[in-house]
C-alpha cells in the first residue's frame with residue numbers, strides 16, 4: 002500500500018466528516034455568506050481552532066463564483082492552505098544514514114499511546130540499529146510487561162527496575178548501560194501518572210536532568226505523545242508538557258479513531274514544536290512519518 006493510501010484509508014473518520022459536510026454546505030454552488038458560515042461551522046466541529054478557521058475561510062472567500070466545480074475548488078483551496086500551515090512542522094526523527102546515537106524520552110498523559118508507539122518505532126528501526134529500551138514507568142507491573150513484550154518481539158535490549166522504584170533512578174541505570182555498551186538508541190518509556198502526589202512534569206524534569214548529567218554527549222529528544230481522539234484538549238497537554246520539558250517533537254496517535262483530526266492543524270499552527278509521526282492503528286506499520294501534504298489532502302478526501 003502506498004504511503005498516501007495509508008493516510009487516506011486510516012483518516013477516513015475525519016475525511017468522511019469533513020468532505021461530506023463541505024459538499025453539503027456548497028450544494029448551492031455559490032461562495033456567499035451563507036455557505037461560508039456553514040463551512041465555518043463544519044471546520045470548527047472538526048476541532049480546528051478559530052484562528053485557523055478564520056485563515057481558511059478567508060482563502061475560500063477568494064474562490065471565484067465563476068468556477069465550474071465550486072466544491073472541488075473549495076476543497077483544493079482548503080488543502081493548500083492547510084498544507085502551508087503543516088509544512089514547516091514536518092520532521093523525521095530517524096534520518097537515513099544519520100549514525101549519531103540518540104536518547105529518546107517519551108512523555109504524555111496516561112493512555113496517550115507512549116508504550117505502543119515505542120513498540121512500533123522499535124519494530125521499524127531494529128534491523129539497522131542496536132536499541133536499549135528502558136522501562137521508567139514503574140507505576141504498574143503491567144506497564145513493564147507491556148514494554149518487555151515489544152522489546153522481545155523486536156529482539157531489542159530491555160532494562161527495567163523494580164515496581165515503584167524512582168523513575169529517574171531507573172533512567173540513571175539504563176543510561177549507564179547505554180554509555181558502556183555502544184547502543185545507537187536509548188528509548189525511555191515513562192508513566193502517564195504517578196502513584197504518589199509527585200507532580201508528573203517535575204518528576205520528568207528530574208529524569209531528564211539525571212540522564213543528561215551522566216550523558217552530556219548524546220542528543221536527547223523529548224517526545225510528547227498525544228491521543229488524537231482528545232481533539233482540541235490536546236492543546237492543554239502541549240501547554241503542560243511542552244515548555245517545561247523542552248519537547249523536541251510531537252506524535253499524535255489514534256487518528257484512525259476520530260473525526261476530530263483537525264486538531265492536529267491547530268497544534269501545528271499554535272506551536273513551534275515539529276510533528277514527527279502520526280498513529281493510524283495498533284500495528285507496527287500503522288505508525289507513519291508525518292507528511293503535511295498527505296495529511297492535508299487525505300482529510301479532505303482528495304487524491305494524492
Ligand SMILES: Nc1nc2c(ncn2[C@@H]2O[C@H](COP(=O)(O)OP(=O)(O)OP(=O)(O)O)[C@@H](O)[C@H]2O)c(=O)[nH]1
Pocket residue numbers: 109110111112113114115116117118138144191192193194226254255256257258279280281282283287
Ligand atoms: N487505534 C489506535 N489505537 C492506538 C494507537 N496508538 C495506541 N493505541 C492504543 O491505545 C491504548 C493505550 O496505549 P498505550 O501505549 O498503553 O498508552 P500509554 O501512553 O503507554 O499509557 P500509560 O502507560 O497508561 O501511560 C492501547 O490499547 C493501544 O493499543 C493508534 O494509533 N491507533
Ligand SMILES: [Mg+2]
Pocket residue numbers: 115116117138144190191
Ligand atoms: Mg505505557
